[in-house]
Amino acid sequence: AQTVTQSQPEMSVQEAETVTLSCTYDTSENNYYLFWYKQPPSRQMILVIRQEAYKQQNATENRFSVNFQKAAKSFSLKISDSQLGDTAMYFCAFIFPTGTASKLTFGTGTRLQVTL
Amino acid sequence: EAGVAQSPRYKIIEKRQSVAFWCNPISGHATLYWYQQILGQGPKLLIQFQNNGVVDDSQLPKDRFSAERLKGVDSTLKIQPAKLEDSAVYLCASSLALGSLGTQYFGPGTRLLVL
Numbered sequence: 566a567q568t569v570t571q572s573q574p575e576m577s578v579q580e581a582e583t584v585t586l587s588c589t590y591d592t593s594e595n596n597y598y599l600f601w602y603k604q605p606p607s608r609q610m611i612l613v614i615r616q617e618a619y620k621q622q623n624a625t626e627n628r629f630s631v632n633f634q635k636a637a638k639s640f641s642l643k644i645s646d647s648q649l650g651d652t653a654m655y656f657c658a659f660i661f662p663t664g665t666a667s668k669l670t671f672g673t674g675t676r677l678q679v680t681l
Numbered sequence: 682e683a684g685v686a687q688s689p690r691y692k693i694i695e696k697r698q699s700v701a702f703w704c705n706p707i708s709g710h711a712t713l714y715w716y717q718q719i720l721g722q723g724p725k726l727l728i729q730f731q732n733n734g735v736v737d738d739s740q741l742p743k744d745r746f747s748a749e750r751l752k753g754v755d756s757t758l759k760i761q762p763a764k765l766e767d768s769a770v771y772l773c774a775s776s777l778a779l780g781s782l783g784t785q786y787f788g789p790g791t792r793l794l795v796l
Contacts, residue, residue, distance in 0.1 A: 569723075600784075608770060610724070610787035656723050667712075668737060669785060671723025 567592045569659050571672035578647045579680055585632075586642045586675045588657030597661035599633070600669070601642045605653040613655070616640065644677075652679045683707065685788035687773050693794045699761035702791045706754070706775030714785060715748055715758050716772040724772055730756060763795045 568591045578584035590599070601613040616624045616633050623631050628648075632641045644651055657672040686705040694700050706713050712731050716724035727746065729737040733753040741748070745764070750756040760767055770790040776783035 609789045
């Protein structure tokens with residue numbers, strides 16, 4: 566069974582600082598995708614960044630970047646120059662191909678608070 | 682491009698009553714998902730449709746939950762009868778790709794409270 570673990574229930578960071586959210590996963594698959602989703606207090610889940618397991622290069626999207634360590638099954642999210650609008654729940658998620666069926670497996674989330 | 686639409690946004694019912702949620706995916710998206718998100722947890726997949734066919738409903742409590750996507754576009758999720766433990770946010774998502782690795786785009790969710 567595939568599992569996703571986020572060991573930090575809550576984190577806080579000051580505006581303009583950098584914060585790293587941790588995620589580990591367990592799978593026997595070799596081809597899969599990893600995602601970080603953001604869920605602000607309004608509750609709309611938004612894709613932050615996506616990483617294909619076959620790519621060695623870490624994905625980046627503006628202030629968001631990942632540190633993907635396939636052998637260690639680790640997928641952390643770094644947020645640089647944190648902004649108040651980054652305050653949200655962040656979910657790490659994992660998907661692997663099973664023909665036409667697919668299921669995102671989510672972690673339990675990390676609540677990030679950006680403070681002044 | 683319009684996003685995934687869901688209604689209602691909030692619903693309060695008493696246990697043993699029935700309730701239905703509606704979802705309109707992004708235009709052209711073949712795959713539609715319903716997730717249940719209990720407070721403090723990550724979303725859990727209930728059912729996945731590809732066009733109007735079910736491809737995965739292994740985690741759907743079929744004794745009380747049902748879902749349909751008759752014309753391969755809109756979908757409804759029904760709970761009958763509701764239990765207290767069904768209180769959660771019900772998220773609908775859609776993806777373009779017929780394969781399994783298309784990015785999923787989520788709607789705003791329907792928050793259900795069962796009293």
